[in-house]
Amino acid sequence: MTGRLGIGVPRQRRSVAQLITVRLVVVAILVMAAQVVLVAFHYGLDGSRLGLRVAASEAERLADHVAAGADGRPVLDLPEEHAARYRRHPDAYGFRIVDGRGNVVAGMNDGLFTVPLPEPATAPDLFWRTIPDGTGQVRILAQRFDAIKPGFLICVAIAADPDHTAWGVLAHEVMDHVAIPMVPLALLLLAVNVFAVRRTLLPLGRAAGQARKLDVRRGGLRLDAGEDLPREVHALVSAVNAALGRADEVLRFQRDFTANVAHELRTPLAVLLLELDGIGGPAAAAAKRDVQAMSRLVDQLLRVAQLEGLAAEPPARVDLAEVGRETVRRLAPLAVDQGRELEFQDDGAAAVAGHRDAIAGALRNLVENALRATPRGTAVTVVAGPGAVIEVRDRGPGIEPALRDGLFDRFTQGDRRTRGAAGLGLAIVAKAMEIHAGGVTVAGRAGGGSCVRLLFPEPPPP
Amino acid sequence: MRLLLVEDNERLAGLMAGGLARAGFAVDAFGSLEEADAAVAAADYDLILLDLGLPDGDGLAWLKAFRGRSQGIPVLVATARGGLGDRVSGLDTGADDYLVKPFEMDELLARCRALLRRPGSCLATVLTAGNVAFDTVSRRISVGGRAIDAPRRELDLMEILLRRAGQVVTRPVLEESLYGFNDEVTPNALEAHVSRLRRRLAEAGADAAIHTVRGVGYLLRAEGAA
Numbered sequence: 001m002t003g004r005l006g007i008g009v010p011r012q013r014r015s016v017a018q019l020i021t022v023r024l025v026v027v028a029i030l031v032m033a034a035q036v037v038l039v040a041f042h043y044g045l046d047g048s049r050l051g052l053r054v055a056a057s058e059a060e061r062l063a064d065h066v067a068a069g070a071d072g073r074p075v076l077d078l079p080e081e082h083a084a085r086y087r088r089h090p091d092a093y094g095f096r097i098v099d100g101r102g103n104v105v106a107g108m109n110d111g112l113f114t115v116p117l118p119e120p121a122t123a124p125d126l127f128w129r130t131i132p133d134g135t136g137q138v139r140i141l142a143q144r145f146d147a148i149k150p151g152f153l154i155c156v157a158i159a160a161d162p163d164h165t166a167w168g169v170l171a172h173e174v175m176d177h178v179a180i181p182m183v184p185l186a187l188l189l190l191a192v193n194v195f196a197v198r199r200t201l202l203p204l205g206r207a208a209g210q211a212r213k214l215d216v217r218r219g220g221l222r223l224d225a226g227e228d229l230p231r232e233v234h235a236l237v238s239a240v241n242a243a244l245g246r247a248d249e250v251l252r253f254q255r256d257f258t259a260n261v262a263h264e265l266r267t268p269l270a271v272l273l274l275e276l277d278g279i280g281g282p283a284a285a286a287a288k289r290d291v292q293a294m295s296r297l298v299d300q301l302l303r304v305a306q307l308e309g310l311a312a313e314p315p316a317r318v319d320l321a322e323v324g325r326e327t328v329r330r331l332a333p334l335a336v337d338q339g340r341e342l343e344f345q346d347d348g349a350a351a352v353a354g355h356r357d358a359i360a361g362a363l364r365n366l367v368e369n370a371l372r373a374t375p376r377g378t379a380v381t382v383v384a385g386p387g388a389v390i391e392v393r394d395r396g397p398g399i400e401p402a403l404r405d406g407l408f409d410r411f412t413q414g415d416r417r418t419r420g421a422a423g424l425g426l427a428i429v430a431k432a433m434e435i436h437a438g439g440v441t442v443a444g445r446a447g448g449g450s451c452v453r454l455l456f457p458e459p460p461p462p
Numbered sequence: 463m464r465l466l467l468v469e470d471n472e473r474l475a476g477l478m479a480g481g482l483a484r485a486g487f488a489v490d491a492f493g494s495l496e497e498a499d500a501a502v503a504a505a506d507y508d509l510i511l512l513d514l515g516l517p518d519g520d521g522l523a524w525l526k527a528f529r530g531r532s533q534g535i536p537v538l539v540a541t542a543r544g545g546l547g548d549r550v551s552g553l554d555t556g557a558d559d560y561l562v563k564p565f566e567m568d569e570l571l572a573r574c575r576a577l578l579r580r581p582g583s584c585l586a587t588v589l590t591a592g593n594v595a596f597d598t599v600s601r602r603i604s605v606g607g608r609a610i611d612a613p614r615r616e617l618d619l620m621e622i623l624l625r626r627a628g629q630v631v632t633r634p635v636l637e638e639s640l641y642g643f644n645d646e647v648t649p650n651a652l653e654a655h656v657s658r659l660r661r662r663l664a665e666a667g668a669d670a671a672i673h674t675v676r677g678v679g680y681l682l683r684a685e686g687a688a
Contacts, residue, residue, distance in 0.1 A: 263542045263543065266562070266563040267474060267542055267563055269563065270474055270565060271473045271477060272564070273564045273565070273566055273567075274477035274567055275473075277566065278481075295564050325632075325677065325678055328630075328675060328677065328678050329630040329678050329679065330630075332675040332678065333628055333629060333630065333681060333683065341673075341675075341676070343675065343677050344675070344676065344677030345676075
């Protein structure tokens, strides 16, 4: 019945960190998109501002290709693909490079310069003119590059932009003003968020771990509602603890009720038995057998209630050989009465941590069943060990392999159809092994009969 | 043999008293601890049968107080409380035996006889099972009234098994009783004694037999006893 609380984490459920991360990424993308729109809007409002950027960046690119020539004077060495643009669009792009003394170093499509350019000696750092043309405008820029040579001027003229150089500049602007400042910030926020969420939810994970290991039948168990729990998690843990408290109450009530009913039934049963003794005769004998069967059932009922209670108590050291020997000692007279033998064999049994009374009860039920199954004249053997094992062997008809699996499971799950016939005996065995986290196996036996083993977890080192 | 029965269920008390009376006991039955106090003060009883849940108090508490005053009288607790813890606390408090309801008359009588037979108690000195008898004073075995001879160890064995007839007596208990600290016990010595005694009983036509409970001990049982 473990793990039926529904606290287990179903697969494919997204974590809070994941949910928040996705939302943050979406927000970051939206903010960046808004910024891009803003940048575009900014340049779109004033076309000349973008034109200035385009012309200035073109001047910079040209300056990159200016180098000292063989005679020490600056020379332009323009790559072919760059020069090809000027050749392709003589009406759109033009440039002129002038050294400090006014000599033209290089130039292409010079006809576009329709206004006089400033003298190198007196030129401002940046000269910028927008001149109306028949259909549009010609934008002219002259920029000083004193680093190359004092008074060195690079002039650029742009009448149209068929190659869309403006787009590249715009992309650059977006990169500079949006991506570079925003991306690191967004990444930092994401990292901090994931870390913070994980940290915050850590106690919840711990609580879930505790809840998963919780055995409700043990009763009295609560999740740790420590000081470090965030308010929301604390509320959940408190609610779970309250539910566990109510489960405890129900469990205790049920246990006490069963025990009380069983106790109350005992005295009337004793009266019935003695009364039937006094009456005598075959009818009384038959009724007496019924009363005896009912007494056994009451006993077993009480035992089940006691087992429920035992689970809450701390385990003690139980010597399986001692339990086996004592059970055989107690039941041997019954076996002899029924014309069967009962034997005990110690194959080096270990001590286990558990509840002696529960183990003895389970073993007694198995031995009683085996004595009923084994033919007259044969023996039932209780074998303790080797290790944390105790088993009961008989020479009965055996149990169909198909029925072996789940023979005991049915009883833990409370299948009413099988309970009536077999009594509570196997339910007691299953319950006893359940509280010991042990198992029951049923196997056939060479030469006929079956062998029921009670397996306990290996004992901790002494 | 005079018995005091303390049981508040009138019908059960009547049935128990009737059965005990038919078996030859004189029974005084009372339904409360107060009456029980008065009874033990007024008469000498050989055995007390005590229920635990009584209208005017808990039988165990009464038993504890009673043990403070009197040690000699055996007390058999007959109760509906059947947990192991209950048994232990019952026996710890001074009960000599513990019988859980419901029980049968035969078992009640057997337990009463067993308590009265204990060493120090005043029951007859002849122990029997079926047609086998053992006189604890003359230390002689007889089968069907005919005495048979047996060496000392077998006589001791017979006595122990008879005192616990119907129950398994474990090997360590038998060995401790049969041999002194200084006796050397060979592994097969007990088996040898048992098998010789068994043969002796069978040859004399006994209807009680010694059964071996392998791995645990031996059990003497009258045939036909259920």
